[in-house]
Amino acid sequence: MKISWGIVFFFCLLCGLHAAESAALKTRIIDLRGIMNTSYRDDLPGDFQNWTDQGPGNDLRNLKPGLLRLPEVTFQVVDPRTNRNRSVIMPSSYFCHFYPEVEFTLPLRKNLVMRTLFLLHCGAWVPGRNAVVGNLYVDYADGSTDHFPIRAEVELADWHSPKNWANARLAWSGKTADFTDCGLFYSALPIQNKPVKALRFAKGSAGTWAVFAASYTEQEYCFPEIKPFIAIENDEWKDFETSREVVEGSILDFSFLNHKPAGKYGFLKNVNGELVPEQSEEPIRFYGTNICLHALFMSHEQADLLAKRLAALGYNSVRIHHYDGLIVDADQDGNFKINEEKLDQLNYLIAALKKQGIYLITDLYNSRKPVKAKFQKSCPEIEGDRDYKCAAIFFPEVREDLKEFARLVWGRVNPYTGLTWAQDPAFLAFGVINEDTLILNIEQIGLCGDSLKKRFYRDFEAYCNPESVKFCPCVFHADSNVVFCRIFRRFLF
Known part of the structure; x- marks a missing residue:
């Protein structure tokens, strides 16, 4: 019997899946293109559109689209040029609140059984450890739901902090056009052994969440513990004592x-x-x-x-x-x-x-x-x-x-x-x-109380309205909108 691979490919797309597999775990790609809302390329700062809205010097244009093959999983990095300039899911946040204030829901037309869901993602303006940068909801066919808070320095970190964390391994690292280190992370989330009908991506309470890709496997998987490297004296390593003191009057005494x-x-x-x-x-x-x-x-x-x-x-x-x-x-x-x-x-x-x-x-x-x-x-x-x-x-x-x-x-x-x-x-x-800095304390660090946050929002937005200035803190943070900066300074002083 002949199999039409074109029909198979069409069926995979219909179900929100791609047939690419990782050799280690037999993972499959989940197609997120239909719910992506922005691009990781940002050609113009301050236009309330792409990535963090800070311009071409601080985006991920050096990330190559296509298959990203990792030891445990393969992801599909979407080329924004082939998807209406959309290659990332970025829920609304304080710094990027020009994005929709909605959950991004991906229905899975074929109720899937997955035991591990892998996410390729990162955060921007990420505050301290355990702050919730995003929320993932897994809806099962039986009507139940699992909630996964996406935590700073656990499931991800800021895209400018490329290193491994407990449930976040570095998937890709590079530099921005301004030569700043950057990277993406992938994390593994345990899924119950029953059909999944939808995935929902929602904003967190601090920072900005960016989801690039998702894949799954029918096998259970978690990352091995990160163990520190400890050197002890042996045949290879020898103890060496040195003094911290600079000899007075020597060539090293400044x-x-x-x-x-x-x-x-x-x-x-x-x-x-x-x-x-x-x-x-x-x-x-x-x-x-x-x-x-x-x-x-x-x-x-x-x-x-x-x-x-x-x-x-x-x-x-x-x-x-x-x-x-x-x-x-x-x-x-x-x-x-x-x-x-x-x-x-x-x-x-x-x-x-x-x-x-x-x-x-x-x-x-x-x-x-x-x-x-x-x-x-x-x-x-x-x-x-x-x-x-x-x-x-x-x-x-x-x-x-x-x-x-x-x-x-x-x-x-x-x-x-x-x-x-x-x-x-x-x-x-x-x-x-x-x-x-008000913006840092109120939202980026996320340690300022809700009542003071509300007072700031209320007073500042009221101050902006008479001059018809669109309230967007990320633009102030990027210092790319002269009018907004002028309003902010006058508001304070």
Whole structure:
């Protein structure tokens, strides 16, 4: 009996399937072309159409369409030129909310039995681990449904973070036109042993989900555990001890380049875009590092050693980072109380760094936990530090709390320098609030409370409406729409 392969191919298309198989697992391709809504190529930024709407420098045009063969599975990467410029499923999100606010449903005309569903996908603007970037629903013929949350750093990661995760293996990696690393992931989802009638793809609560392809197998499969590589001393690997200390006065000692103490020529000023001390005509180029959280608090001897080591390595600046929540405590009403021991340790470290010619930079607010009771009347929405950062833009009471902290800490004399932090020219600069960008805190990081999100949406969209500006945060993020940026700045200031 002769078989017409053309008829077989037509039947596969009708059922939403392709007959390509992976040698290892006998996987079959699921045809997603009919529900794809955008392209991974974006030729024009800010036109509310393709990919992340950031233009040709930040898209996936270097991804080749066709069969993508992997050890466990084969995927079909769709060529957008053959599918009405559509090659990806991208549900609506905060950054890409010009996409449809709908579920993308793929009916499977032939009720399939699949034990493992593979997805080729990635995220954009992906927040921290376990944040739900997308939601997949598997509808069975018996009326039941399985729900699979697509989690950050579990089933996928940001397309600019190409590496393996627990249930996400790197399927493809490359570079954007701007030479930024990028990649796609594939994950394996367990499906019950009964017919499936439809797949539904929906937005998550943070970030943006992008689905490129799907395949399935009738076999059960999960990725093996990722085991760390550990080297121990043996015939091949030998223990080698080295000192971190730079020999004083040696060719590797760069401490002679620093002004000692830092600030000896006065405060810095901006001279034609360069930082120049008040009492000098020579600009300074800064090379620095962070010291964060509990690493800031050490004995005086350790502080002297660290400062000397940093100067010898060529550092002339240090960022004092995430100190604010550790040097003050607050009672239930939000009244500040200095932690004298920790402030003494920090003050000594500042003096030790200054002595070695190391300038300092810090922020007034990093991660100090706000006391909710203090803002109960004016801003009950405040729960955590991300809320505080957003609320400081809207509420005078929150800004007054910030000033109170500044007066308490920055107005207090450091006994080891004889100056307040505000008076000390060793501080080259300070930020008011660390990572205070509204869009980052409200949606990308996804840690800002819902009530503050709603307030931002309401006020900003109302501000945009009189000027007929389409509200689209991804355009602001890409800095490609001058009108939108102007409106945003005026809204804040």
